[in-house]
Amino acid sequence: MPLLEFTSRGIYCAxxxxxxxxxxxxxxxxxxxxxxxxxxxxxxxxxxxxxxxxIIQHRLGxxxxxxxxxxxxxxxxxxxxxxxxxxxxxxxxQIRVEHRGEVWVFTGDYKLENDGISTPFEPVPCHTxxxxxxxxxxxxxxxxxxxxxxxxxxxxxxxxxxxxxxLLMGYSLGKIQRLLKHLDPCIGNIFTHGAPEKMTQVLRAQxxxxxxxxxxxxxxxxxxxxxxxxAPPAVMGSAWAKKLGTISTGYASGWMAFRGARRRRxxxxxxVLSDHADWKGLxxxxxxxxxxxxxTTHGYTDIFAQYLREKGWNARTEKTQxxxxxxxxxxxx
Amino acid sequence: xxxxxxxxDALDSTxxxxxxxxxxxxxxxxxPRTDALWAVALLSHRRPSRPVTTTLLRQWAAEVAGLSTWLxxxxxxxxxxxxxxxxxxxxxxxxxxxxxxxxxxxxxxxLKNKEEPEKKAYILAxxxxxxxxxxxxxxxxxxxxxxxxxxxxxxxxxxxxxxxxDENTLAHRLMGQWSPENTRFEDLLIxxxxxxxxxxxxxxxxAYAAEDDFFDKQSVTEYHIEHxxxxxxxxxxxxxxxxxxxxxxxxxxxxxxxxxxxxxxQLPSGTVLDGEILPYPKGVIGNFNDLQKRIGxxxxxxxxxxxxPTRFMIYDLLEWEGKDYRNEPLWKRxxxxxxxxxxxxxxxxxxxxxxxxxxDHWDAVATERNRAPEMRSEGLMLKKRDSIxxxxxxxxxxxxxxxxxxxxxxxxxxxxxxxxRRTNLYTDYTFGLWDEGQLVTFxxxxxxxxxxxxxxxxxxxxxxxxxxxxxxxxxTPKLVFEIAFEGIAASSRxxxxxxxxxxxxxxxxxxxxxxxxxxxSDLKELLP
Numbered sequence: 001m002p003l004l005e006f007t008s009r010g011i012y013c014a015x016x017x018x019x020x021x022x023x024x025x026x027x028x029x030x031x032x033x034x035x036x037x038x039x040x041x042x043x044x045x046x047x048x049x050x051x052x053x054x055i056i057q058h059r060l061g062x063x064x065x066x067x068x069x070x071x072x073x074x075x076x077x078x079x080x081x082x083x084x085x086x087x088x089x090x091x092x093x094q095i096r097v098e099h100r101g102e103v104w105v106f107t108g109d110y111k112l113e114n115d116g117i118s119t120p121f122e123p124v125p126c127h128t129x130x131x132x133x134x135x136x137x138x139x140x141x142x143x144x145x146x147x148x149x150x151x152x153x154x155x156x157x158x159x160x161x162x163x164x165x166x167l168l169m170g171y172s173l174g175k176i177q178r179l180l181k182h183l184d185p186c187i188g189n190i191f192t193h194g195a196p197e198k199m200t201q202v203l204r205a206q207x208x209x210x211x212x213x214x215x216x217x218x219x220x221x222x223x224x225x226x227x228x229x230x231a232p233p234a235v236m237g238s239a240w241a242k243k244l245g246t247i248s249t250g251y252a253s254g255w256m257a258f259r260g261a262r263r264r265r266x267x268x269x270x271x272v273l274s275d276h277a278d279w280k281g282l283x284x285x286x287x288x289x290x291x292x293x294x295x296t297t298h299g300y301t302d303i304f305a306q307y308l309r310e311k312g313w314n315a316r317t318e319k320t321q322x323x324x325x326x327x328x329x330x331x332x333x
Numbered sequence: 334x335x336x337x338x339x340x341x342d343a344l345d346s347t348x349x350x351x352x353x354x355x356x357x358x359x360x361x362x363x364x365p366r367t368d369a370l371w372a373v374a375l376l377s378h379r380r381p382s383r384p385v386t387t388t389l390l391r392q393w394a395a396e397v398a399g400l401s402t403w404l405x406x407x408x409x410x411x412x413x414x415x416x417x418x419x420x421x422x423x424x425x426x427x428x429x430x431x432x433x434x435x436x437x438x439x440x441x442x443x444l445k446n447k448e449e450p451e452k453k454a455y456i457l458a459x460x461x462x463x464x465x466x467x468x469x470x471x472x473x474x475x476x477x478x479x480x481x482x483x484x485x486x487x488x489x490x491x492x493x494x495x496x497x498x499d500e501n502t503l504a505h506r507l508m509g510q511w512s513p514e515n516t517r518f519e520d521l522l523i524x525x526x527x528x529x530x531x532x533x534x535x536x537x538x539x540a541y542a543a544e545d546d547f548f549d550k551q552s553v554t555e556y557h558i559e560h561x562x563x564x565x566x567x568x569x570x571x572x573x574x575x576x577x578x579x580x581x582x583x584x585x586x587x588x589x590x591x592x593x594x595x596x597x598x599q600l601p602s603g604t605v606l607d608g609e610i611l612p613y614p615k616g617v618i619g620n621f622n623d624l625q626k627r628i629g630x631x632x633x634x635x636x637x638x639x640x641x642p643t644r645f646m647i648y649d650l651l652e653w654e655g656k657d658y659r660n661e662p663l664w665k666r667x668x669x670x671x672x673x674x675x676x677x678x679x680x681x682x683x684x685x686x687x688x689x690x691x692x693d694h695w696d697a698v699a700t701e702r703n704r705a706p707e708m709r710s711e712g713l714m715l716k717k718r719d720s721i722x723x724x725x726x727x728x729x730x731x732x733x734x735x736x737x738x739x740x741x742x743x744x745x746x747x748x749x750x751x752x753x754r755r756t757n758l759y760t761d762y763t764f765g766l767w768d769e770g771q772l773v774t775f776x777x778x779x780x781x782x783x784x785x786x787x788x789x790x791x792x793x794x795x796x797x798x799x800x801x802x803x804x805x806x807x808x809t810p811k812l813v814f815e816i817a818f819e820g821i822a823a824s825s826r827x828x829x830x831x832x833x834x835x836x837x838x839x840x841x842x843x844x845x846x847x848x849x850x851x852x853x854s855d856l857k858e859l860l861p
Contacts, residue, residue: 138400139408139421249348259345259417259469260757263482264784268347303407310401 003097003104004130006318011106011130015099016079019043020106023321030081032108033092034059034173037323047074049083051119051206052091055173058202070119086110087121088275089174090203096124105289106130111274112281113145115178117207123288130295132322133282135254136304140278142254148273149182152250155269157187159248160226167241168250169233169267172196174275176230177203179252183228185210191224193231193240221245236267254278286313298322336364337372337434338467341481353483357491366518367435373522374513375479376488381514384444385452387415387476393453397460398422410804413752416472423460423468430462435513438474442514486725496522501724504536510585534568534579535605535651535659536724540731543715547732548695557663557718558690558698560710561733562609562646563621563820565628569593569608569645570652571600578610591633592642592683599680603655604673607722608647608687614640618709620861621834622822648687648714651722659722666722698734705736706861711819712736738817739859740839741851744772745812748794749805751779759794759806760787762838764816766829767852772810775829775856776818781838790841813845814838821859831856 005012010022010029018028025042032038032048034055039048041060048056050067057063068074070093073082083093088109097104105126114120152168159166170176176196183190190212192200197214213219215229225245233251235241241249249267254274256262262270277285282304286294294315296305301317308315340360344353361369374380395405400422412418432440437459444452456475463471473479489507493500506522509532520526567586570577576597578587587593590610612623623641630637650670651659658666667689674686692698702713712735720730743764751760761779765772782790790812797809817839824832831853842849 137408137411138398138404139412139418141421257421258412258757260413260752262345264758266348268349270346300411303404307404 003099003102003128004106006320011320013079013097013099016076016081016097018047018076018079018081020095020097021108021322028076030095031056032086032095032106033089035089035109035171037321038108047081049091049093052093054202054205055091055199058199059173070122084124085119085122087112087115087118090118090177090206092118094124096126102127104128104130105291107132107285109134109276110285111277112284113142115145115275116181117177117203118174121285123285126289126291128293128295129286129289129291130297130318131282131286132276132298133296133301133304134276134299135274135278136282136296136300138279140254140257140274141280142274142278143272145273148252148271152179152182152252152271153184153187155248155250156183156228160188163226163246165224165226165229165244165247166250167229167231167235167244167247168252169231169236170252170273171275172199172232175252175273176200176232177207177209178273178275180209180212180230181207183210188227189213189223191215191219191227191229193229193235195232196230236265334430334432334434334437334463334467334471336360337368338464338470340372341470342466344481344483350487354487354491354494357483357488358494361492361495365433365435367513368433370513370516370518370521371434371438373488373492373507373518375474376483377485377507378479379512380474380477380479381438381442382445383475383477384441384447385456385475389449389453390415390419390456390472390475393457394419394422394460397457398424406803410750411757413750413757413804416469416476419460419472420465420469425465426461429464430459437471438513441474492522498522501536504724505533508536508583509533509579510583531572531575532570532577532585534570534577534583535657535722537566537568537581537607538723538731539726540714540716540733541726541728543732543734551715553692553695553698555718556691557667557716558692558701559648559687559714559716560705560708561712561714561735562611562618562648562687563709563711564609564611564624564643564646567608567610567645568651569596569604569606569647571596571602571604573602574598589628589630589633590643592638593645595680595682596684599677599682601654603652605650605652606645606647606670607649607651608645608684610643611646611685612641613644614642620709620822621820622824622832642683644683644685646685646687649722662719662721663716664718702734702736710736735819738819738835738839739821740815740817741766741856741859742813742842742845742849743775743816744810744847744850745790745808745814746772746774746810747805747807748790758787759791762790762814764814764836765810766856767850768829768854773829773853775827775831775853776816776833776836778814778816778836778838781817782841786841810847813842813847813850815840815842821856821861823860829853829856831860 001014009024009026011020018030019026020030021032021038022029023040027044029043030047034052039056046063046065053065053067068083070083070085073080080098082096084096086092086094086108088111095106103126105124109132110121112121156166168179170179172195177200190210192212192214250269251265251267252271252273254276256270256272292314294308294313296317297320305315305317343356395402409415409418444455459471460468489504490500493503506525511521566581568579574597576587578590580586612619614623627641650666653669705712715732715734717730743766745762746765747763748759749761751758763774763777766775794806794808798806799809800807816836818833818836820834822832
C-alpha cells in the first residue's frame with residue numbers, strides 16, 4: 001500500500017490514519033496553509049505550523065488545533081511527520097511523511113521567491129513529491145518581484161500626482177500582505193477594506209507592516225484621495241469601490257501574464273505577481289528534492305506530468321479538490 | 334517600433350475611452366508620419382501580406398524556446414493567441430533594435446520573396462532583439478488580425494484631435510482600398526488628391542436595434558418605414574463613366590457583379606447610392622443562401638449569372654451630380670432618389686426602389702413587420718424623416734426592428750477555447766439535435782451568454798470532458814440551450830442537411846434535460 005493515497009475525503013496516510021488538507025470532514029487533519037480549499041471547516045483535530053494557527057483560527061473559528069515548528073518531527077501511529085517552509089503565504093508548509101525508510105513530501109502550494117513575509121521555500125529530499133502545478137506551463141516566467149513592487153510604487157506615485165486614488169486588489173490572505181509589505185509609505189497613506197484588514201491584523205503579531213487605516217462609513221472620501229486602497233478582487237465594480245471617488249484600479253496575480261485575462265479583468269493596471277511557482281520554479285523544486293516519483297495535483301496537471309515523463313521522471317496526475325486557481329476563480333476568493 | 338509597442342502597452346493599461354483617445358492622439362502628434370500611417374493602417378485592419386506561414390512561425394518559436402512541438406501547441410491552445418504565445422515563450426535578451434515601425438514593416442514586405450532560411454534568420458534575430466511587448470506587436474503584424482480593442486471609430490477620433498480635422502471628413506478619407514505602400518500620410522489624410530477620390534466610398538451609416546421602450550418614446554409619424562432587406566449591403570458609385578461597388582467591409586466587389594456594369598454608362602457621373610444586393614433566382618427575391626453562392630466564387634460564370642441574377646435594392650442617395658447629399662434630410666434624399674428612378678425608368682437597369690412606407694400607429698407597423706416572410710425581408714428599418722446620413726453606428730435616427738428569430742432547443746456537444754478577451758475560456762460552442770438517438774451537429778454559437786454564465790459553462794466543460802482534440806473538447810451531453818437564428822435553408826454542405834444563419838444562444842434551459850431537446854426533424858419543419 002502506498003504511503004499516501006488519494007481518497008474521496010482527501011490525501012490519506014493509512015499507516016497513521018491522518019489526512020493531509022482533506023476536503024471532507026475527518027478526525028485528524030494536517031494542514032499546509034490557510035487558504036480555504038486547503039484548510040476546510042469541520043475536522044475534529046487540526047495540526048499545522050505555529051504561524052498558521054492564528055490564521056485558521058481567524059478563518060474557521062473555534063477548532064482544536066496543535067502548532068508545530070518547521071523541521072520539528074512528530075509521530076502519529078509510528079509514522080514521522082514534519083512541516084517545512086513552502087514560501088506560499090505566511091505560515092505555509094510542505095508536509096514531509098516518513099515511514100519505514102520511505103519519504104513523501106506534499107507541497108500544498110508553494111513558490112521559490114522570497115516574498116518578504118513568508119519563510120522562504122526549502123527543498124526537502126524525498127522519494128515521492130506531490131506537487132501543485134497551478135502555473136505548470138512554460139509561458140509562465142515570473143519577473144523579479146522587486147521590479148514588480150517598483151512598478152506598483154511608480155503607479156501609485158503617478159496616480160497620487162494626478163490626484164487619483166489607487167485601488168489595488170489581491171487575495172485577502174497572502175497577496176494583500178505581500179503588497180502591503182513592499183508599498184512605500186513615503187508616497188501616501190494606506191487604506192484597507194474590511195476583509196484584508198482583519199487578516200493583516202492577525203498577521204501583525206508575526207510580521208512588521210506599514211500602518212493601515214480601515215475604511216468605514218465615517219471615512220471621508222477626501223481623506224482617501226490620492227492614497228492607496230487595498231481590497232479583495234470582489235470589490236471590482238462594486239458600490240463600495242464607487243464610493244472611493246476617482247480611482248485607478250490595479251490587480252496583482254500570476255494570471256495577469258495573459259493578455260486575455262488582463263482584458264477580461266478590465267483593470268487599469270495589471271501586475272504579474274504570483275504566490276505560486278512558475279514553470280522554471282516547479283522544475284527547480286522537483287530537481288532539488290532528488291525525487292523519483294512526481295504526482296501532480298492541481299493546475300495544468302496532465303501537460304506538466306507528460307513533460308516530466310518525457311524528462312525521465314515517473315510522473316502521474318491525481319485528482320484532488322483543491323481549486324486549481326484559474327484566471328476566473330482568481331477573482332473570487 | 335518601440336514607440337508603437339509602448340502605445341499598445343499604454344492602451345492596454347487603461348479602460349477609459351477618453352484616455353485611450355488621448356494616448357492615440359499623442360502618438361499621432363509625435364511619431365514620424367511614415368510610422369503614423371502604418372499605425373493608422375494596422376488599426377483599420379490593413380496589413381502587409383504575411384511573409385511566412387504560421388506553421389513555420391510555430392516551429393521556429395518552439396525551437397528557440399527549446400520545447401517539443403506538442404508542448405508548444407498545448408501552450409498555444411491555452412494562451413489562445415499565437416503572437417502572444419511566441420512573445421511569452423521566446424527568451425528575453427538584452428540587445429535592442431532601433432528600427433522604426435515603418436522600417437520593420439518594409440523589411441517584412443521585402444521578406445515575402447526571400448528563401449525560407451533567410452526568412453527564418455531574420456525573424457529569429459528580430460525576436461531576440463525585441464522586448465516582450467515589442468515582440469507581441471511584431472508577431473501581431475506578422476500573423477495579421479491586429480485586433481487590440483481599439484475600434485476604427487476611436488482611432489479616427491484620435492486622428493481628428495491630432496490633426497485638428499473633422500472626424501467625419503477623416504472617416505471618409507480613410508475609406509476604401511489604400512495601403513501605406515502606395516500613399517503618403519499627407520496625401521491620404523491632409524491634402525487628398527482629386528484623382529484618389531474617384532473610387533472612394535462614403536462611410537456607411539449603421540442602425541441600432543430598437544429597444545423595448547423605443548415605441549413609447551417615439552412618434553410614428555416622424556418615421557419612414559422600410560423593409561430590412563436580407564442581402565448584402567453595398568455602395569454603388571458611378572464617377573466619370575466608371576462603376577465601383579463597395580461592400581460594407583470596404584471591399585471593392587465590382588467584379589463579382591458583372592450584371593451591374595450598365596450602371597456605369599446609364600447613370601450620370603457623381604452618383605452614389607446606398608442599397609442592398611439581392612439575389613433574384615426566379616425573378617423574385619431569393620434567400621441569402623443563393624447570394625452566398627455568388628459571393629463565394631472567385632469568377633462568376635455565365636450559368637451562375639443566369640441561375641442567380643442579382644439586383645440592387647436602393648434605399649438612399651448619398652451623392653447626386655457630384656454633390657454630397659449626406660447632410661440633406663432623408664425625405665429630401667428620397668425625393669431625389671424618386672426623381673432618379675423616374676428619369677432612368679426606361680433603361681431597364683438591374684435595380685429596385687425600396688418602398689418607403691408611412692403609418693399612423695406603431696400597431697400598424699407591427700402588422701407590417703409580420704409580413705416580413707412574404708416580403709422576403711428580415712424585418713423593418715425605422716428611419717427618421719429628417720435624419721442626415723451619418724457616419725458609422727450612431728444612436729438616434731436609424732433603427733432596425735428585426736423579425737423575431739426562430740428558436741430551437743439544442744444540446745451542447747463540443748466546446749472550444751475563445752480568442753482575445755475570451756482567451757483560455759471555453760466560449761465557442763457546438764450544438765446538436767436528436768436524430769435517431771444520436772446528437773447531430775447543427776450549429777456553432779459564440780454569443781448570448783453573460784460573463785457569469787460563460788464561467789459556469791467553462792467550469793462544466795473542464796469537469797465533463799469526454800475527449801480532447803487540440804483546443805476542442807467533447808463534453809458529456811448534459812446542458813440544453815435555446816438557440817435563436819435568422820434564416821434557414823437546406824444545405825448539402827452541412828452534416829445536418831440544414832444551414833442556419835446567425836445562430837446565437839438565447840438562453841440556458843436549466844429547466845430541460847437533454848431528452849427534452851429538439852430533433853433534427855423539428856428543425857427541418859422550419860424550412861420554407
